[in-house]
Amino acid sequence: MTDEERAGWDHTPKKQKTSNSSPENDLYQQRCSLPIYPARGKLITEIRKAASVVVLGETGSGKTTQIPQYLLEAGMTKAGMIAVTQPRRVAAISISTRVADEMGCELGTQVGYCVRFDDATSEQTKIKYMTDGMLLREAILDPKLSRYSIVVLDEAHERTVHTDVLFGVVKAAQQHRANGNRPLKIVVMSATMDVDSFSQYFNKAPVLYLQGRQHPIELMYSSSSQPDYLFSTLVTIFQIHQEQPVSEDMLVFLTGQEEIESVARSVREVALDLPQNVPGLVAIPMYASLPPGQQLRVFQPAPSGKRKIILATNIAETSVTIPGIKHVIDTGKVKAKSYQAGSGLDLLRVQWVSQAQAWQRTGRSGREDSGTCWRMYTEDEFTKLLANTIPEIQRCNLSSVVLQIMALGIKNVLTFDFMDPPPRESLEAALKHLELLGAVSRERHLHLTPIGKEMSTYPLDPPMSKVIISAKDYGCLEEILTIVSVLSVESILHSPMSKRDKALAAWKKFYCSEGDHVTLLSVYRAFKAVKNKKEWCRENYINHRNLKHAMEVRKQLRDLCVRANLTLQSCGHDFTAIRKCLIQGLFMYSAELQCDGSYLTLDRKQTVSIHPSSCLFQCKPSYLLYSELVQTSKCYMRNVCVVDAEWLYETAPSFFRQRCGKKR
Incomplete structure (x- = not known):
């Protein structure tokens, strides 16, 4: 984008009548103070002109809450609703609540949200915030997305599996509707600079740049590499707590629930030994599997005289804005999926973040005022990080993705229009997996079976x-x-x-x-x-x-x-029925006891062991089913179940005949 084009954003907004000193006026003044406001007219003009637009909006620009409102105010919902997708449910709920407040309407009327098992929309709804997965489910029933006039794909840079599939689905819906009288517009919104790929994918869509309101941030690197980043994080928490005003809250990035709860316990224990003149602490966890009500606790102010510390996973990188945050502690770690199609291992392991993720985390401390980001790694370690995160679709098991794509009526998943196609061997492995489960058939042509259609729901x-x-x-x-x-x-x-x-x-x-x-x-x-x-x-x-x-x-x-x-029947204490039922879906995850006391998976002939947390850890059953494999010092089976060899063979005779080389 040229300097002249960027200069075009700074036009004088039209004045609107407002009342004095009312909640509505306060919200209006807040909207007008956002960096995006001067660009309002230009934004509407560009979106009217183009079929697709990519908006690069820096942290704090206001793009997520304001752009849908601008489009509604410009009369661009006559042909259908505006869908705004979010990677996470907590973001969809909290943002829609904020927008409903700004518009002065009850949540669920003009503005609503739709997340898994929770639909707060009505016939009046014009702006609908929803998770990526919910829009995908709607597309299964309506591939043209005919209820919508505009689809806004927010937080596109996160590149979750659902987001990447949704790119292809929304693009196909746009092509289907291109020649009709109700074309579909696509707005892709990202907070990172790597937007050229989005522009190319959506037919060279114009890129519009929004200046963010980023306050000065002081960046603090660790002076040496930290072998125990959790200990150094705990030390930093209490260093900040004893030196900085109690009104300045903290956001700490950790890898998962177990780590978060461990640090929360440590914070509470250490706080008990602090001098009486040191203010109290309130440690609040935030991770995806928390119930929705508990996730929303992070937005509540801390009790008087206490400091709030949010202990969060990467859910807090971009999806939500938590008020009051002045200090960010970045451990530099994230728990991410890594699938190896060859071995069948789907690992969830702790790894380094990318540089793009690190900058997103840093930006959380400068949303409302100047802040500080404390990085628990050295500057040299930062320079060695990957520039951008590898899309999840290139590093995960694709069975669910392939099932979903086929449920959309797309027959050849191998030629699906992915922005960054996953490895072909991963797609082939997913198809084979679904075929063994009876969800996919290759008779005459590749298609979903009735069982496959039922599974997709x-x-x-x-x-x-x-x-x-x-x-x-x-x-x-x-x-x-x-x-x-x-x-x-x-x-x-x-x-x-x-x-x-x-x-x-x-x-x-x-x-x-x-x-x-x-x-x-x-x-x-x-x-x-x-x-x-x-x-x-x-x-x-x-x-x-x-x-x-x-x-x-x-x-x-x-x-x-x-x-x-x-x-809905119950078998009481007939555990045999339960184990036989589990085999129907998990027969590929089975293992046989060997002479040396180890186990060998029947699928890939891989040496595995029972996880120490299992109730069968001290036992040696001849045959086992497991729910997942985890790799630490060795490869462990987690959640194991005793089964009979005959049950396995009866469930999938061709599968076990090929692998065992003989009939039982």
Whole structure:
């Protein structure tokens, strides 16, 4: 973009009548003070002219809340709603709430949101904030996205799997509607400078640059490499707390729930030993699997005389703006998926962030005022980071992606219009996986089977969708829903390092000889039966928050089963039915005991071991199913279940004949 073009953004806005000293006037003044406001007229003109537009909006520019309102005020919703997609549900909910306040309407009327299992929209809705996944689900029923006149793809730089698939789906919908009287406009919004690829992908769309309101940020690097970044983070937290005004809140970037809760406990413990004249601390966690109500706690101000410390995953990099943040502590680490199609390993491991991510984190401290970013790594380490994050679609298991694409009616996934195509071997492996599950057939042509179409309606990985659908044949849907729900959340077993032995002893009362899946069912049933649930969880080293979340997931899945007319039967204590049902979706994740006491996976002949957290760790069953493989010092099977070799062979005879070389 030329200097002349950039200069064109600074035009004088038209004055509007406002009342004096009212909440509406305050919100209006805030809108007018945003950096995006002078560009309002130019933005509307450019979006009217072009089929697609890429907006590069720096942190704090106001693009997410204001652009949809500008388009609505310009009368560009006569042919349909404005959809604004977000990678995460907490962002969709919080931003739509803010926009509804600015417009002076009730949430769910003119402005609404739609996230998984929570639809706050109506016939009046003109601006609809939603997760990427929800718009994809709508596209399965309506590939032309005919309800919408404009689709705004926000936070495009995050490049989640859903975002990348959505690029292709929205682009195809635009092409379908190009010759009609209701063309679809696409607005791609990014907060990082790497926007040329977006422009090229959307037919050389013009790139519009918005100046952000970034306050000065002091950048502090570690003087030496930190072998224990969590300890150095804790030290930095209390250094800031004792030196800076209590009104200045902190945001700390960590890798996941376990790490966040560990640091939160340490913060509370250390705070108890602080001098009486030092203000108090409120440590608030923020990660994707937190229930929505608890995620929204981060937006509430700290109690009087206390400092708020947000302990967050990368969910806080760009998706949400938390008021009051003056200090950011960046550990430089993130937990990311890494799939190896050759070995079948889908690893979730801690790794370095990219430089783009590091700058996004830094920008969080300069949204409202000058701030400080404390990097727990050296400047030399920063220069060695990757410039940009590798798109998730190039480093994850694609079975769910392929199932979703085929559910959209796209037959040849190998030629799908990806912006950055994943490795062909990953797509082929996903197709083979779905074929073995009975979701895909190659007879005459590649297509989804009726089972595949049914599987695509569940927001789960294909193996677990298949297990739920199969439960009707084994009369154990109630139990399977519980097991799948518990597996869908972070671990419900809580074992502090200092009380590991006590935790193991407490869990033994729930152990079942059939394996971890039935053990988790036992824990859930016991939890449901007690009255004082929090106290019971504390005594038994069970994570109350995660178990409550599993209950919410179960309710949502049960509603889907009711809609699908699945019979909600219980098998009571017939655990054989449960194990046979699990095989229907997990038979590829099976292993056989070897003479030396190790296990060999039947699929890829890989040496694996039972994870130490398993109730079967001290046992050696001949055959096992597992829910996932994790790689640490060696390759471990997590969540294992005892099965019979004959059950495996009966479920998938051709699969096991090829791998075992003989019939049983």
